[in-house]
Every structure is written in C-alpha cells, then in structure tokens.
Amino acid sequence: MSSSKTVLSLDSEAVFSLKDGINFKKSPDDGKCYIIYKENGELKACKNQCKHQGGLFIKDIEDLDGRTVRCTKHYWKLNVSTMQYVNPPDSFTQDELDVVMTDEGGLQLVEVIVWDPWLADPQDPQELQEGEVSYLTHACMELQLGGKKMIFDPWLTGPAFARGWWLLHEPPADSMERLCMADLIYISHMHSDHLSYPTLKSLSATRPDVPIYVGDTSRPVFWMLEKRQVQLTNINVVPFGIWQNIDEHLRFMILKDEVHPELDTCIIVEYKGHMILNTVDCTRPNYGRLPHNVDLMMSDFAGGASGFPMTFSGGKYTESWKADFIKNERKKLMNYKAQLVKSLQPKIYCPFAGYFVEAHPSDRYYKMFTILCTNSVLGSG
Template sequence: MQYVNPPQSFMQDELVVVWNDGSLQLMELNPPDPWLADPKVQEDLEPGEVTVTYLTHACMEVKLGNKRMLFDPWLTGPAFARGWWLLHEPPADALERLCKADLIYISHMHSDHLSYPTLQTLSERHPDVPIYVGDTSRPVFWYLDRSGVKLTNINVVPFGVWQNVDQHLRFMILMDGVHPEMDTCIIVEYKGHKILNTVDCTQPNGGQLPHNVDLMMSDFAGGASGFPMTFSGGKYTEKWKEDFIKNERKKLLNYKAQLVKSLQPKIYCPFAGYFVEAHPSDRYIKETNVKNRAEDLNALITKQDPNITTWTPKPGAVLDLGLALRDPSDRNSITDPPPGTQIYKNSWNFDLYLNELNAAIHEEIFRHEDWIQFYYTWAGFKNYNLVVRVIETDDDFNPLPDGYDYFVDFLDLSFPRERPGSDRPYEEVRKATVWNVH
C-alpha cells in the first residue's frame, strides 16, 4: 500500500484511503482547491471589525463584522474521562460569550473539542444556536441523544463547499487526509480575508491548503496521554519512554514549523494544546508525557522565516486582524489580558465531574466478565500478530486484587488464559479504573 509515482510521469496527488464496511476506497479530493470557487476581492478592514479572542485550549471567539463565531468550546470539566483538564483559566465571561455566539464550529468528536459539560450549559441557555460540523462518516454528535444535552440546530455540511452566513462572511469545512472519517478543519472568510484553522488534522485536506492566509491556527503540543506511559514490560523502560516522547515532540515541532513556512500565513497562532493531566492520580502521566510549548514552536517559525508574525495567546487576549495586517509591529494589534488576570488554572473541581464518571463505571455491564469479550468482538480488530495483556489497577498503577487481568490475542481474536508463546509480539497495558488513554 505504498504510494509511488513512476519516474518522469505526471504527478498525481496522493489519494485518501477510506475503509467502508470492510472494503477499501481510494478517494481523490476534488476539487483540490475548493476555496478558489467564487473568489472575493479583499476589502480593507476597519479597526475592531475582525477580532480574534482566545478563550482556552482550542476555543477561539472570532468577531466578523456583526457576527460572532466560536470554535470548539471546551470551557469546563474534563476531557477523555478524567485524563485531561484545562491548563488555562477561561475568561470569567467565557460561557456568556458561548451562549451569545451567532454560530459555532465543532471540528470533531474528541471531548477536548466536543465538550458535553460545556454544551450542557449552552443547551440550557441557547439550544437553537446554529452549530456546524463536517459530514464525516463517524457523526460528530453520535452520542447526543443519550447525553441529555438538548441542541436543536445542528447542521452537517458537505466538505469543500462555501457556507454563506451574510454578505461578507462565509466558511468552508475540509476533511483530514489521514482521518477523513473523523477529523475536519475550517476556512473562514470575511471580506476576502481568510482565517485557516487546521485544528488537530494530521494532514488537513490531504495537504492541499490555501497559501498566504491572513491568520493560521493549528495544534502544537501532541496529545495521547496513554501510550507509551501506561505500557510496561519488554522494551517499555523509562529510558525508552523518555526517548520516544522526546523524538515525537521534535518531529511534531519540525512538521508544524515546516507546514507554516510552506503556507506563508501572515500571522500564525498555535492553540489546541493547552491541557494538563491535573488529577493527582495522573501525576506519573503528567511528569512523563512532556508536551511541546507554543513559545518554542513560534521561536522556531520566527527563526526559519522572520516575515511570519507569530502570536502566543493568553486567555482573554484579543488580536485585531485589521490593525495587525496594516502593521505587524503595531503593539495595539494585540490586547493582552489586564495585569493580575489568572492565566493558569489552579483548581478543577474534580469531584463534581468524577462522581458521574465513577457512577458509570459501576454500571451493570462492567460487573460481568463477558463484557470484555463482547467489546473486543464488537470492535472487530483481528488478523494482527499482537498479544496484549490488560491489567486493571488503582490510581498508583498497582494491580487491584479483584480487578480484571486478561489477555487478548488479536491474531484470531481469542482470549487465552496464559501468554501464548514468548516469540509473539507482546505488550502490557496497566489502566486505572477510569481509563485516561486518548
């Protein structure tokens, strides 16, 4: 399944590989540059006409004329069970801003972007606000009916088609080339000025993106809190984990810097990485899973291309796009939070959210051992030469006396009572009662 262009042939853009009910489909992004449809002439922006306010993590409020648009509102509670918590303290009026938004874009179903605790507040105050998601094969709101969150104006829109909001404002959702079934990104255009938000996409729009946008935003930190921290045995020593994480961080930093350099945005802002494994039981994860810093990425971009203006946002900070485009050195183009503003969270009210999570863990299904086989059979992953042992532990990763301890052989999807053969690829996963693997 390697993609190869014969020497001296015309170059075909790489096709997107999609699995659909067991069959393989190769999809061509067509047209590859859909944002070129119906081009608009850029008009001058007045001061204050287009502003971008950073709230927290991946949540930005974008004022575009008389419309306010919010991206990925995670403003309260945890993500990934108890695994992630907000690093930055959102502005005191963040939930008010959310409930007064004219439209909301949610990029994908991961809970640091699709936050049900946050959407619960929205559903109580403004349930009919227009929410836009891409037409992914895995619906973003697949859990909505069972969540208790009542939202009445969810719009699933096709990829690569302009959605007109008013005379000057439109947006377009694009799919990820690596995870087209789930991840999306967005281009927002106002009076011909483009804002590109690639969010968590690994290869946004298959790598085909607009150049010279006015503002580009992307993730920067890296995510998964489970692998390789919760793996043990064999090669998974502390030194191996440290080297692996360091190498992955470096690769991601260089990739993001090269992507920004190749696209030449006028302004670049790293976001969607301001989270922390704050719960005391995840201290080992937090200390081991070291993240990239936004400041380091911006420094690397500036070193490679000083013509690109970079912005490291703080909660409540505001970028005035019109002023920034006129003069990138204008200090008035960015308004920082007032002195004394709390930037980092120092409490998370764990019990409020974890009581509900812990109640779910003790549901009837988890009391029966056959739920394990039911789950793996339902997932259907097999014909892969790997044996995994899963050990249920306490918060310090010590095995529970009466906890689950089982093997899964993915070659034939069997559940042996002992490890089958020392020559087989083998991994151990220790998981606490509330699993924090991303």
C-alpha cells in the same frame, strides 16, 4: 473542476530501461521523486510521497514479490501494484498519476490537480478593525466578525478523554456567557477536547437553539445527545468544500482530513475577503491542498490522545524510554507543522489546541492505584 500538469517526462531510452517491478525516478527539473511500477508491460505511477506525513518511500526488503515500498518516516507500507496501503491495513489509497505515452516512445507522468474550492466566487479584501479574534482556551477561539460571533471547538469546563486531559489555562470568567451569545459554533471533530459534553450541557441549558456546524463525516460528530443530557436543536451537518454564506461579508467552508476523513475536519473562514485557516487536529488537512498566504492560520502542535505508550509498563517501557519517545514524537510533529507553515506562508500563525495537562492533582490517587494493581498482577508488589 480540475486541470493537469506534467510532472515528469522520460524519453524512449529511459522508458525502455524501466525494469519489471518498482522503479524510482527523480525529476531533473525540481528534484522530486516518483515511483513507476511495471508489470506485463503495464505502467502505474505515483509520487514518492507518503500519505501520512509526506515521507519518502524505499523498497520494502521484506516483500519478496517486489510490489511494496516502505516509508522511511513511520514505516507505512504501500503496494504499488494496487496503490493500496497494506500497513495500516485496509486504510488508504495512494493517488495515481496518469501515465501518457508519447508518439516518440517516451512517457509523461501527469498530475490531475483538483480545483481549490475556496477560489469559488473570490472577494476583494476590505479594511478590518483591531481585536476581532480572541483566544479562549485550548482549541477554543472566538472570532468577532462584524456583527457575528463565531466560536471554534468550545471546551470551557470539565475534563476531556475520561479525566485524562484538563485545561491548562482557566478560560476567561465570562467565556460561557460569550459562548451562549455565539451566532455560530464550529465543532471540528468528536474528540472530547473539541466536542466537550460538559460545556455543551451548560450551553444547551441557556441556548439550545444556538447554530452549530459540523462536517458531513461518515462517523457522525454528535451521538447520544439525549443520554448526555444535551439538548441542542440547531445542529447543521454541512457538505465539504462548499461556501456556507452567513451574511454579505462572512462565509465559511469545512474541509476533510486525508488521513482520518471519517472524523477529522478543518475550516476556512472568510470575512470581508480575509481568510482564516484553522487546520485543528487534521494530520493532512484537505489532502495537502490548502490556501496560501491566508491572513491567519491556526493549528494544533501537541501530541495525540493515544494511550500508547503511557499506559504501558514493564520491559522496555521504562520512564526514560517513555520520556524519549514523547520528546521524539513532539519533535516530529513540530517539524511537520513548521514545514506546513513554511509552505503556506500565512501572515500570522497561531499554534493552539495543545494547552492541557494530562493529570489533575486529584488524579494522583488513580495513578497510584493503577501502579499498585500492575505491580500485584506482575507479582512484584
């Protein structure tokens, strides 16, 4: 189900003045910017809004064909003649706006608005009791929803990312017991601070049949379970954007990420008509379309797991360069999250999934070893 709205209108004079190639236009109504590409009398159009984190495009001066725009935020490039991003290569397609010519020779840019699946079968909010949501650790949250216990992304023991990340907070002493008593567990994606095999190994020894739910991503969340000695027998892969009804008061829906649809997901849980939105690590959850005014929103707020540039050394990658880089990246991410929260206006916002330390004390040995090896390779040791 979808509806459409006109986001920009141009009169015949403005249409006549469109030049071949890239044209930037601003709506006088709301100040939003659009790109219109003209070639052989044909027109294509899109919002001037980068798919990555909503940056503004400008002309790419390196593109001599005049078909590419460059994002001012992190320099992604979009070929507007095809609406394909060329950097990152083979990655995303920009959503096009419909170009509708009017009888008077003007044009309208029309946005097709995709129906918001969480609006299906709305429920009236009912009264709640206190203490139904408990934080366990990192991205692991326990929801007590009436008679049902739901747990998100249980990482309760062991390291993640090949000993690179360790839990900052000790989980509650009974957290494993609580996990074993869960009625449903949601695992958002395959990264090991969300899909923790040490945790699942302990869980499967006690409750192999605990219902686990994951989204139907093209890269499966679970693989090589047996090799990892994890025997879970009740893994449910669910389609995106469809309510999964658990009982008369509880349902949830998994949605995909726009930037990493092959692996990242987020979730909406609704209990007695109250909504919890957990965007987890999604870069642009559900293509930027999310419910407003939810009762509780949770999201990550820390930098990603990429080894760049921490594992780089030499040249410009000094310790102070890295410190500045990290500071700036954190600032950018925090700003982005703040904007998202501001636009969605949840009643409560809970930043989570950032509580880890990057080195266990015992890892000092490995760090020293790496530095010694690097120095000896560079001939400075």
